Amino acid sequence: MLAxxxxxxxxxxxxxxxxxxxxxxxxxxxxIRNQDKARPKRNNALWVAEQLGIKLHIVDVxxxxxxxxxxxxxxxxxxxxxxxxxKGFMVGKAREWMERKGFDFIVTxxxxxxxxxxxRKDTMPVVARESGANDRLLRPLCAKLLPETLPERxxxxxxxxxxxxxxxxxxxxxxxxxxxxxxxxxxxAGGCCFLTDAQYSSKLADLxxxxxxxxxxxxxxxxxKVGRHLRPSPEFKVxxxxxxxxxNFLTGYRRQFVNLTATSHRGPLTLVxxxxxxxxxxxxxxxxxxxxxxxxxERVDVLVEWxxxxxxxxxxxxxxxxxxxxxxxx
Amino acid sequence: xxxxxxxxxRILCPLPVIRTQQRVENLAPGDTLEVRCTDHGALxxxxxxxxxxxxxxIETRDDxxxxxxxxxxx
Numbered sequence: 001m002l003a004x005x006x007x008x009x010x011x012x013x014x015x016x017x018x019x020x021x022x023x024x025x026x027x028x029x030x031x032i033r034n035q036d037k038a039r040p041k042r043n044n045a046l047w048v049a050e051q052l053g054i055k056l057h058i059v060d061v062x063x064x065x066x067x068x069x070x071x072x073x074x075x076x077x078x079x080x081x082x083x084x085x086x087k088g089f090m091v092g093k094a095r096e097w098m099e100r101k102g103f104d105f106i107v108t109x110x111x112x113x114x115x116x117x118x119x120r121k122d123t124m125p126v127v128a129r130e131s132g133a134n135d136r137l138l139r140p141l142c143a144k145l146l147p148e149t150l151p152e153r154x155x156x157x158x159x160x161x162x163x164x165x166x167x168x169x170x171x172x173x174x175x176x177x178x179x180x181x182x183x184x185x186x187x188x189a190g191g192c193c194f195l196t197d198a199q200y201s202s203k204l205a206d207l208x209x210x211x212x213x214x215x216x217x218x219x220x221x222x223x224x225k226v227g228r229h230l231r232p233s234p235e236f237k238v239x240x241x242x243x244x245x246x247x248n249f250l251t252g253y254r255r256q257f258v259n260l261t262a263t264s265h266r267g268p269l270t271l272v273x274x275x276x277x278x279x280x281x282x283x284x285x286x287x288x289x290x291x292x293x294x295x296x297x298e299r300v301d302v303l304v305e306w307x308x309x310x311x312x313x314x315x316x317x318x319x320x321x322x323x324x325x326x327x328x329x330x
Numbered sequence: 331x332x333x334x335x336x337x338x339x340r341i342l343c344p345l346p347v348i349r350t351q352q353r354v355e356n357l358a359p360g361d362t363l364e365v366r367c368t369d370h371g372a373l374x375x376x377x378x379x380x381x382x383x384x385x386x387x388i389e390t391r392d393d394x395x396x397x398x399x400x401x402x403x404x
Contacts, residue, residue, distance in 0.1 A: 020344055032342070043344050043371070046378040056382055060348050222342065248395075252340040252368070 001048045002173055003109035005180055006140040008052065010157050014107065016056040017097060018045035019090050021065040022221050023194040032226055032249045033242070044186035051182065061093060062218055069195065070214045074117075074126075079201035081193060083118035084126065091131035098136070105136040105151045111173070112142045112166040121145070141165045141173065194225065203229055206330045210234060210274065219253070223273070226250060229330040230287060236274030237330060238284050240291050255307055260288045263313065264301040267292020282314060289318035331360040339396065343371040347379050350401075354385065357403045362388065364400045373397050 004014045049056035068089050072082030087110075094106045112121050124146060128137045135150040138157065143149070144164035152159040165172045177185055186192075194200040203224045208214045210231070223239055226246050231237035241247040247269045253259075257271040258281070270288040272281070281304055289300035295318045305311040336353050338346035346367045353363060365376060370392070376399045377387045386402040 018344075020348060024344070043347065043375045043378065045344075046347070046375055046382065049382050050378055054382075056379070058344050058348050058351060058379075060345075248368075 001052065001109070001182070001185060002176055002180070003107050003140045004052055004054065006162065006176075007107055007138070007157055008054075010161060012157060014052070014054050015101075015103070016045065016049045016052075016054050017094050018056060018058045019061045019065075019093060020058060021086075021193075022062045022218050023069075025192050025194055025197075033245045044192070048186055057097070059093065059097070061089075064093075065089065066216065069216075077117045077196065079196055079198050080204055081117075081195040081201070083115060083196075084123055086193075087118045087127045088130035091127055091133050091137060095131055095133045095136070098133075104156065105138055105149070106133050107138050107140060109141060110139045112145055114166075114168060138162075141176075194221075200224060203330050206231060206237070210237065219256070223250075223253070223271075227268075227271075228291070230324070230328040231330050232283055232287075232328050233274075233276070233280060236272055236276040236280055236284075238287055239271045239273060240287065241268040241270075242291075254305065258284075258304065258306050260285055260302050260304050262289055262292045262294055262300050263303050264299075265289075265292050265294030265297065267294065267300075282316060283319075285314045285316045286319045287324070289316055290320075290324070292318075294318060331358070331362070334361060334363045336363055336365045338365050338372065339368045341367075342369045343375055346372040347375045350376055350379065354383075354401075354403055359403055361403045362400060363403065364398060367397050367399070368395065370397055372399060376401070 008014050045056055045058065068082050068085045072085040074084040077083050091106060091108065098106055110119050110124065112119060112124065128134055138149045138151050139146060140162045142165050143159060143162035145166055148159065151157045207216065207220060226249055227239040227241050229237055229239055239250065241250050250269045250271055253271055257273060258276065260270040261267065267288060268291050270284055272284050276284060285302040285304060288302050289295065292300065294300035297318065299315050300318055302314050302316055303311060304314060334357060336349060338349050346365065346369055350365050357363060373390055373392065377390065380387050380401050384404040386404065387399065388402055389400040391398040
């Protein structure tokens with residue numbers, strides 16, 4: 001937002017690019033959970049574009065991004081976040097878009113030292129090089145600390161009016177935002193990607209372990225954002241909704257998974273991901289009962305539905321909290 | 331000018347916007363597109379996308395489980 005505004009102030013025509021990887025935090029979780037219902041359901045990229053008065057192009061990179069997540073050349077950060085590869089990939093996609101649409105250079109909001117892996121002085125040239133953007137990549141917020149780029153040399157922007165921010169503090173950015181009259185701004189970098197989240201990364205790692213290979217589909221990574229995930233066996237895990245919003249969301253997957261709901265008491269919707277035998281289905285039913293209003297009951301009736309349409313009702317005793325080993329929680 | 335429909339149910343923000351964007355690219359000025367979504371966030375996002383790109387929102391409707399946004403392509 002700030003970087004775009006800095007060059008717009010110099011008369012440069014800017015259009016926004018927003019890449020959707022499937023791991024973006026905003027929107028999804030807000031839309032699903034009851035507790036988030038009161039939050040504004042704005043898409044930050046669209047909101048920023050409106051604040052700036054620029055066009056925004058949202059680009060679906062879900063398929064291409066898989067290779068970045070699965071095989072990051074530069075490795076992961078603290079969790080399964082391939083930040084440096086991600087940055088190079090996105091700037092590379094921006095370069096392709098720039099060339100296709102006849103634009104002259106790319107602007108990013110990177111600041112040296114802002115992020116421990118992808119925004120260091122020594123990694124800035126890596127992003128420029130691996131993306132193919134090279135000296136057509138301008139970082140207006142820290143440009144004064146970096147070598148001159150093409151737009152500066154050509155006089156398309158005045159280097160003197162760019163900035164030399166560095167470090168983790170966001171005070172200079174906040175001051176600049178206030179200078180521009182912005183009263184609100186989007187989530188700082190890092191907090192907008194599920195891959196930086198330890199719990200989410202643990203679920204993704206579990207998914208790969210269970211499958212015996214590192215691959216995923218969009219539905220997989222969506223489901224990792226929703227519900228309690230418990231793996232009682234290497235063969236299957238259960239995803240149990242935590243509120244009505246999640247139940248509604250998981251309902252959309254009922255035809256793809258064996259699913260369970262209590263019929264004698266109010267309770268969650270459970271999906272079984274993997275292959276559960278008779279004992280496994282009964283365990284899933286007891287877990288479903290555990291997280292519903294019948295948790296203290298002697299017996300809970302649980303309807304089990306299979307994707308082929310057949311169903312059966314099981315009468316089960318809910319598991320107690322003590323009967324659920326902590327290691328089941330993914 | 332013709333009327334079109336887009337099923338964007340059971341997908342979450344920003345996919346309804348992306349699908350709308352992709353569909354609009356292949357429509358002619360004056361065409362209308364009715365987008366049906368289950369993510370209520372689309373009630374904010376699709377009109378925002380329309381404002382940014384100059385398309386007109388003719389109607390938004392919240393039917394509880396689903397929301398319907400009808401736009402006219404500029």
